[in-house]
């Protein structure tokens with residue numbers, strides 16, 4: 001059982017509307033300390049809006065949150081010195097050098113003169129920026145800007161780091177390196193809330209919530225979510241995947257068919273017996289040659305399963 005003090009973010013019924021649009025809908029959230037908690041969701045699912053509310057930048061329409069023991073929205077100003085916030089836009093000053101960007105942030109957080117030099121040098125080394133201290137931030141690559149943005153976000157040693165799609169502008173190697181840095185931060189006690197729409201990133205989180213159109217549709221560790229999809233998964237390698245997909249999608253027993261490369265992932269509710277035999281016999285009956293096998297749910301399958309019944313376009317308000 002988790003003690004309340006082990007919870008960095010405790011949100012209850014957090015909601016935000018913009019006019020008629022409900023961007024975040026009665027969100028309950030419990031984010032444990034010193035862990036990486038992911039927000040997975042497609043564009044427009046409410047990830048940024050939630051993060052901005054949890055930073056105290058945006059006032060909820062209803063509901064409340066306790067973040068690091070501070071009540072939001074009432075005491076948002078007290079929270080600012082204790083959190084770091086980084087968005088996909090990186091918010092760097094392109095016409096300042098790497099060092100000047102860090103010094104500017106040190107001024108903003110009033111970091112004592114006698115500490116700041118050592119702290120900045122440590123971060124320059126740790127984030128592979130030492131050689132670039134004199135380079136203008138605007139001339140750096142996406143991966144280098146990301147490292148500098150992270151260094152700026154952690155300069156004042158925040159207890160909580162809120163990262164809004166921090167890897168969307170960088171290549172896979174930079175993403176991997178970035179995640180290694182996040183694990184190092186979590187190991188040293190920092191709580192991290194990170195939004196993403198990449199499944200591989202979601203898989204690395206200790207826990208995650210899946211958001212769909214402003215609603216939390218799943219919450220748990222990646223392994224828990226995978227265990228509890230409520231679906232059998234049949235993988236189909238068919239000679240004619242297009243025809244196979246068309247045929248299988250029409251079956252009332254099949255919840256979803258997704259093509260991944262040359263393979264199809266077929267989701268069948270657990271209540272429907274003999275899923276493998278069902279798929280195989282359907283394909284055989286229509287003379288579609290295929291290898292079929294039962295397989296374990298992936299996080300992508302979880303995502304498909306939990307968003308199956310979500311309202312489609314125009315039905316959010």
Ligand SMILES: Nc1ncnc2c1ncn2[C@@H]1O[C@H](COP(=O)(O)OP(=O)(O)OP(=O)(O)O)[C@@H](O)[C@H]1O
Nearest residue numbers: 018021023041042043044045046047048049050165
């Ligand atoms: N200031 C605003 N005014 C009006 N609508 C807004 C505002 N901010 C966000 N929205 C709307 O709220 C919904 C949720 O947006 P949000 O940016 O939180 O989603 P997201 O999951 O972060 O998406 P993305 O991955 O594209 O950043 C969207 O439909 C968006 O258009």
